[in-house]
Amino acid sequence: MAVTDHVDLPTFIEGVKKRNPGQPEFVQAVQEVAEDIYDFIEDKEHYHSEQILRRIAEPDRIISFRVCWEDDNGNVRVQRGYRVQNNNAIGPYKGGIRFHPSVTESVLKFLAFEQTFKNALTGLPMGGGKGGANFNPKGKSDREVMRFCQSFMTELYRHVGADVDVPAGDIGVGGREIGYMFGQYKRITNQFTGVLTGKGLEYGGSLIRPEATGYGAVYFLLNMLKTRGEDLVGKTAVISGSGNVATHAAEKIVQSGGKVLTLSDSQGFIHDPDGITQEKIDWVKAHKTKRRGRIQDYVSEYKGATFTAGKTPWGVPCDVALPCATQNELLGDDARLLVKNGCKAVSEGANMPTDLEGVHVFKDARILYAPGKAANAGGVAVSGLEMSQNSERRSWKEAELQQLLLDIMEGIHTSCLTYGGVAGEPGYTDYVRGANIAGFKKVADAMLAYGVV
Ligand SMILES: NC(=O)C1=CN([C@@H]2O[C@H](COP(=O)(O)OP(=O)(O)OC[C@H]3O[C@@H](n4cnc5c(N)ncnc54)[C@H](OP(=O)(O)O)[C@@H]3O)[C@@H](O)[C@H]2O)C=CC1
Ligand SMILES: O=C(O)CCC(=O)C(=O)O
Numbered sequence: 001m002a003v004t005d006h007v008d009l010p011t012f013i014e015g016v017k018k019r020n021p022g023q024p025e026f027v028q029a030v031q032e033v034a035e036d037i038y039d040f041i042e043d044k045e046h047y048h049s050e051q052i053l054r055r056i057a058e059p060d061r062i063i064s065f066r067v068c069w070e071d072d073n074g075n076v077r078v079q080r081g082y083r084v085q086n087n088n089a090i091g092p093y094k095g096g097i098r099f100h101p102s103v104t105e106s107v108l109k110f111l112a113f114e115q116t117f118k119n120a121l122t123g124l125p126m127g128g129g130k131g132g133a134n135f136n137p138k139g140k141s142d143r144e145v146m147r148f149c150q151s152f153m154t155e156l157y158r159h160v161g162a163d164v165d166v167p168a169g170d171i172g173v174g175g176r177e178i179g180y181m182f183g184q185y186k187r188i189t190n191q192f193t194g195v196l197t198g199k200g201l202e203y204g205g206s207l208i209r210p211e212a213t214g215y216g217a218v219y220f221l222l223n224m225l226k227t228r229g230e231d232l233v234g235k236t237a238v239i240s241g242s243g244n245v246a247t248h249a250a251e252k253i254v255q256s257g258g259k260v261l262t263l264s265d266s267q268g269f270i271h272d273p274d275g276i277t278q279e280k281i282d283w284v285k286a287h288k289t290k291r292r293g294r295i296q297d298y299v300s301e302y303k304g305a306t307f308t309a310g311k312t313p314w315g316v317p318c319d320v321a322l323p324c325a326t327q328n329e330l331l332g333d334d335a336r337l338l339v340k341n342g343c344k345a346v347s348e349g350a351n352m353p354t355d356l357e358g359v360h361v362f363k364d365a366r367i368l369y370a371p372g373k374a375a376n377a378g379g380v381a382v383s384g385l386e387m388s389q390n391s392e393r394r395s396w397k398e399a400e401l402q403q404l405l406l407d408i409m410e411g412i413h414t415s416c417l418t419y420g421g422v423a424g425e426p427g428y429t430d431y432v433r434g435a436n437i438a439g440f441k442k443v444a445d446a447m448l449a450y451g452v453v
Contacts, residue, residue, distance in 0.1 A: 013030070016057060022106070026110045053444075062085075066081070069151045081131070082105060095112060096131075096173065098133075100135075121438055150183075157188050174289060182196050198383065206383075213244065214244070215378060217324070217347045238262045243265075260275060267295070269295070323354065344367055420437075
């Protein structure tokens with residue numbers, strides 16, 4: 001007779017904590033999902049008896065490796081690299097690579113777990129993975145970054161492949177790093193395949209991949225506002241971060257008629273009451289990706305703006321907020337302040353930027369709140385389209401890709417509406433619940449088809 005381990009939610013979370021000691025980010029991500037899934041599967045015994053959530057919260061495998069490289073002064077440096085392959089029930093593992101000193105196994109496990117649901121939401125056949133290293137590209141020369149990337153790929157190449165696991169960029173990994181890693185993969189394997197996405201257009205990259213995450217987060221925001229008969233015209237936006245996601249989100253807000261008031265980096269935020277225009281966004285993009293400077297330099301360039309050191313921008317009154325920097329950058333008190341100041345909608349460009357307390361503040365206030373796994377899925381979606389183009393050995397036109405991105409974001413929004421309803425509150429959507437359940441259901445049903453594996 002089968003023994004059904006049908007534990008309740010608190011016991012399940014206790015088990016996750018015990019099995020993953022010292023991994024708070026991973027436990028947080030699992031808890032946020034489990035709160036919704038437990039409710040959904042209450043009357044669906046097969047998900048319990050087949051231990052589906054327990055299995056999704058246990059990565060298929062975690063690869064950890066030494067990355068040695070030589071700096072410009074001839075010193076040998078040693079870093080730790082990882083690839084977390086969380087789940088490939090619906091397609092090859094897919095997810096970015098992060099180079100940042102804060103990278104730990106816990107951070108990459110939470111990102112790979114979230115990615116599993118996000119990728120399912122896109123409707124494309126992609127499983128969930130994430131990788132990275134505790135390497136800080138800041139202050140390193142191009143040659144140092146190249147040597148690090150080559151060394152990283154010298155181990156990673158044996159674990160990835162166009163139909164196995166397809167990494168891409170994330171914090172600290174942009175076009176430069178992807179180029180170095182793709183070059184090394186090609187050199188080692190003698191194969192030109194779609195093993196990475198976010199590639200340069202000259203060697204198999206897709207149009208609009210750089211823009212896709214930030215643009216997608218704004219498309220999702222527009223979809224949410226539309227349910228209340230609103231748009232972005234004349235609305236003020238507070239954005240954190242000043243990297244790929246933040247600058248492209250800012251660009252799309254401006255194109256949609258909104259006014260962007262802030263950007264930030266790990267040292268503080270700038271507030272420009274005149275609005276951060278397209279010309280100013282272009283300056284920030286060049287400053288961060290070419291000159292590799294700091295956001296505080298903005299105030300020397302654009303008078304009237306202020307820089308606040310060591311703080312996040314959530315105290316600046318706004319209509320909409322887009323956290324686009326990193327995990328846990330928006331805490332319970334920040335969420336309360338945003339709501340108090342009249343913020344109507346939050347769309348997460350970053351992964352898990354709001355802590356669990358903040359999530360509950362937004363839900364309780366009944367504002368429009370989109371979690372990263374739904375709102376920032378545009379990036380990985382266009383990565384999926386890059387994979388398709390590589391398989392076909394073709395490059396699709398920009399207009400076609402723009403339309404596909406719009407359609408995919410609208411589709412994710414519809415999935416959230418389908419599963420995010422709250423009893424007794426017609427018209428209100430809990431987007432966190434909707435995204436968690438829609439993502440879970442797709443992955444879970446594929447897992448059920450495979451039996452116990
Ligand atoms: N790139 C993509 O396509 C996707 C990215 N995301 C998520 O979006 C977020 C941003 O990624 P992306 O824009 O690509 O990365 P970038 O490296 O381009 O930019 C990261 C930005 O976040 C800031 N930041 C990083 N760490 C911290 C920190 N601890 N505190 C405050 N600010 C910090 C950086 O500041 P500084 O320069 O000082 O480090 C920088 O402004 C991440 O959560 C990522 O996982 C999600 C989906 C896809
Ligand atoms: O494009 C990709 O594969 C990865 C994007 C990513 O890392 C993310 O969605 O968080």
